[in-house]
Amino acid sequence: MNEAAAPGRVGDVRRRNLSLVLDSIARTGDAKPSRAQLAAGTGLTKAAVSSLVADLVESGLVSEVGLYRDGERGRPGQGLELSSRRGVVGMEINVDYLAVGLVDLGGNLRFHSAVESRNRGLAPAKVMERLGLLAAEVKAEAAAANIAILGGGLAVPGLVDAQRNLVLSAPNLHWEQEELNPRALLEGAPLGVRLSNEANSAALGELWYGTGQPDFLYVSGEVGVGGGVIIGSELYTGPGGTAGELGHIVVHPDGPGCSCGGAGCLETFAGQEAIFEAAGTPQGSLGERTELLLAALAAQEPQATQAVHDAGRYLGVALASSARLMDIEAVVLGGHFAVLAEWLKPALLTSLERYAPGLLDPGNLTVSTLEHSGTLLGAAGQVIRSVIESPFEFLLASKLA
Amino acid sequence: MNEAAAPGRVGDVRRRNLSLVLDSIARTGDAKPSRAQLAAGTGLTKAAVSSLVADLVESGLVSEVGLYRDGERGRPGQGLELSSRRGVVGMEINVDYLAVGLVDLGGNLRFHSAVESRNRGLAPAKVMERLGLLAAEVKAEAAAANIAILGGGLAVPGLVDAQRNLVLSAPNLHWEQEELNPRALLEGAPLGVRLSNEANSAALGELWYGTGQPDFLYVSGEVGVGGGVIIGSELYTGPGGTAGELGHIVVHPDGPGCSCGGAGCLETFAGQEAIFEAAGTPQGSLGERTELLLAALAAQEPQATQAVHDAGRYLGVALASSARLMDIEAVVLGGHFAVLAEWLKPALLTSLERYAPGLLDPGNLTVSTLEHSGTLLGAAGQVIRSVIESPFEFLLASKLA
DNA sequence: CCATATAGTTCAGATTGAAAACTAATTGGA
DNA sequence: TCCAATTAGTTTTCAATCTGAACTATATGG
Incomplete structure (x- = not known):
């Protein structure tokens, strides 16, 4: 028994369906589906969708946005969308510049800022300090727009170990085995800051927000x-x-x-x-x-x-x-x-x-x-995606808080 | 809502756990685990494992093989193994030869036969006819050893469409868009015969039965x-x-x-x-x-x-x-x-x-x-794997029959 | 023959979605 | 104005299935 796959528990069904419903809302995007439409789209019953949506709304991930009218008869549905009051910060360190952006759960780039910065050969601490200034800017913007920052993604042009917040090597920055402390960029954000590779993030940005x-x-x-x-x-x-x-x-x-x-x-x-x-x-x-x-x-x-x-x-x-x-x-x-x-x-x-x-x-x-924002969107998107894929963990955390 | 992922149902939990237990038995291989060991290995409770194993034994996929004694005290467990009375036929068409083999669920090659055959340029029907002779040989061997044939895998050196039993192209055989009828090789086998690519099957054979x-x-x-x-x-x-x-x-x-x-x-x-x-x-x-x-x-x-x-x-x-x-x-x-x-x-x-x-x-x-048997083992293994990964479907079918 | 230990079963309890009946809200026509 | 029709969403009952704890079964060793 070399691999110990986790056993299925009764509760797993709900985890999966929470994710399914959240993902459906995310995919439907601007159409702002009602519970009934979600039921039709997912194959779940209306009763199940109602119960799942209740949890998602309570956690703040999903909000009801007014009534939904199709011009036909019948009771109108409540439109649902990923909350525009929750956001994730995308950040990028590259050889010649630093960039940050605020992406809400719906994938909208709400704020964006970049500065030139000759980072090649600069000490990681120095670069992180400069990035911190940009991060502070984002935090101020988020506060002004009443958007809660759930977490962040930081893309670097090199090989990273996301689990250990380690840049294993970034030859074009002349970095080797550098331990960053990305979490410090967004103190208080419940999901922390996730390191990622620049090319991979750009590819994911293209996937989620591009073609x-x-x-x-x-x-x-x-x-x-x-x-x-x-x-x-x-x-x-x-x-x-x-x-x-x-x-x-x-x-x-x-x-x-x-x-x-x-x-x-x-x-x-x-x-x-x-x-x-x-x-x-x-x-x-x-x-x-x-x-x-x-x-x-x-x-x-x-x-x-x-x-x-x-x-x-x-x-x-x-x-x-x-x-x-x-x-x-x-x-x-x-x-x-x-x-x-x-x-x-x-x-x-x-x-x-x-x-x-x-x-x-x-x-x-x-x-x-997507030009320069692709990497940013991808870096933030990975955190957003992780919430969409396991909302249950997020619900638990937000119930405790 | 472009992709309609299936909703989680309560019954999915059992599907998954049936597969988990079956997979654990397969992995443990010669050690022939008891229900208690499976419970420890999978993280399920003894009660759940007992119930799952009961279904698997009833379907014939798993058999109890005498008592299990560790030399210590306590009640001995019932050893469990993938039934050696159920088998899958692996078959291979290559440029210079044809080969067949009988693989039991435990992955043991119980019988093996190969003949030289200059298949390049030969009509698919002619090749299938020759292969049919070998398949008949396997069926006789299986009957003699009291092994029920569940299905078969047929590997060919080309690109295949397994869903439609189509060889899209096999340049080295001079085949192009050929519709085979592999199911006819093993009439009555509940899982039919699955086409696959030779290199892929050999790789899978290496994975499951090699390194x-x-x-x-x-x-x-x-x-x-x-x-x-x-x-x-x-x-x-x-x-x-x-x-x-x-x-x-x-x-x-x-x-x-x-x-x-x-x-x-x-x-x-x-x-x-x-x-x-x-x-x-x-x-x-x-x-x-x-x-x-x-x-x-x-x-x-x-x-x-x-x-x-x-x-x-x-x-x-x-x-x-x-x-x-x-x-x-x-x-x-x-x-x-x-x-x-x-x-x-x-x-x-x-x-x-x-x-x-x-x-x-x-x-x-x-x-x-694995030499020449790698491809055979891989071709058969894909069918065995499909049973291990979704035993529920197999259970349903065997209950109806 | 009994204490101990381990295997396996039984049963109550909790979670969860399905199905169906129900309530809520809207439109359109009498 | 009011009611039938229609659609949205909720409540209730039921079945599936796991966990946990108590229980039974079967072995060893003094």
Whole structure:
């Protein structure tokens, strides 16, 4: 008996149905369903839904929002929605900036703020201090709007251990085995602050607040090339939690050495630095270099065009291999790749067609529309999702308080 | 409300616990646990376990096997085991042979038979006819041993649609969109016959009856190069069910064209045909060529050695990329690669160390020990697993009958 | 032969959803 | 104006199923 799965108890049924009803309300979104509609949608009886909704309303997760009239006869229903008076703070540390946002349970970004910050090489404590200022701003905004902060999500460009609040490694920040104390950013928030990986959060943001496709590979072109795999509306993390390292897929066995110790990795051909260098973009801040590169592309300068073309070609190789291995049918481009999409896509599609003909419909290669808030939304969304998936635990906690 | 998850009913608790108890008995295997031990292992009360076991015994899935004595004091328990009087037939169609086997619920291969058969290009009906002869043999053996056949699993080297009993494509058999009628092989078996992919079945066989690791990539080197990804003791199939196509990962962007329409695929460097050709092995049957190649390798013939070395190198590239993308930490070599392992492994490990240093512990690169029966066991195991995972449905059916 | 220990069963109690009957609120037509 | 029709939501009764505690069954060892 190596694995001890938990036994089913009578009470589990209610846990599950609480989650089912809450999830139904979340999915229905703006339509603000009534109890009767939820009963029809979930397959539960009206009696069961009424009882479940009563608990959810009492906990503050769900609120009744006026009457619901369809223009037909009969008693109108009470509209239900995820409370707009409860929110989660999304936070992001990246190489060049810090960002925070307040997301209510319904997924609306109620407030948003970002500052430039050269975080590479900075001590984690120093960065957390700066982030704390932004967090204070959010808290003030939340108080003003009468929104209770339930918790927060913090995305960093590196490998994290969410259980132990540990950044295992964030090479682009020059961090290694750093213990953050994210909880301190939002003192008093009952659900604390959850660490997560930037690319994974962006992928989840795209899933919950973007395209809504259930299966896709999100490609994050920040300083490194990252990826997030969404399968069946869930993040695929792999057994060790480090899946999606698209940047270190080998795209040429005779390629140059990579910072990861390997060779021929995608990142050495399609990382930001690699593209800037191949394009001959002079040194400078990220914003400046991006401007210059875009200008060069617009001017059809050959070196820049070739650089982006090559990046697209090798990205195509990596995507072809990924699609074959993981059966991926859709790709969403984010970060740098979204910015360069116009010039990148043709080479990418040609490459895909060469290495995996017919596997990926060109229409399934899309560009993220969430821009910089995707990561934020995903980081906060993970906390919101955890409430939607186990509301019972939340109910218990809020009854004690 | 786009997805309608099923509501939890009170009866679901019992469904789950029936499965939990059955699974506990299966895992404990030869130890033949008592009800009391199951209660301790599952966290259920003795009362609940007794009630659940009663149902399982009545259905015939579980049998009591004499008393259980620990040498200590107290009333001895009744040992329980998955019935050895119920079995599932595993069947395999491959390019060069057909095989069948009888697996009892406890996972013991009770009977096994295989014949050579040049199936490439043969009509599916003709192949099924030959397979029917083997199936008849199994049925006779089962009758003689007083084992009731519950169902069967049939593995084929191609992409299948298990719901519709369809082989979507099996290029190495020259089959395309073939409708088989596997159920006819085992008339009267209550669970019918389930089609599955050969590489996936071999991976599952390895999981259930081989190493027992919960996370690994199985590499099947038959005529094509296939793969099966096991994550968290489950087969990863991807959204469309075609995941694990290791053979068509791009290992060299300037590589030769592949039968899949792409270019630079692993299969063009490490497929059986590619290795034979590179090694200069003359034409002939698979068995003959394998003998010749092994002899050449034993004699340290340079061309053969180089061919296998190259195959290992490119397999290393594919595994490095796979490990990065899917966070795979262990690899099991099967089929042709298991046969060549002695000569293949050094180059493979060197390659892995070059392209993904430190990612895969050399000790986690193992060779399948199940040989040809792995696929059979996996094909049958899927049916056995489906019973273990939802015994309630089986109970219902057996009560009606 | 009895104290002790362990296995397994029986029965009351609690939780929970289904089903059906009931109350509540609204519209439209007589 | 008022009542039939219609839809929303609540109350009540019932069945399924687990827990916990008390009970019975069967072994060992002095």
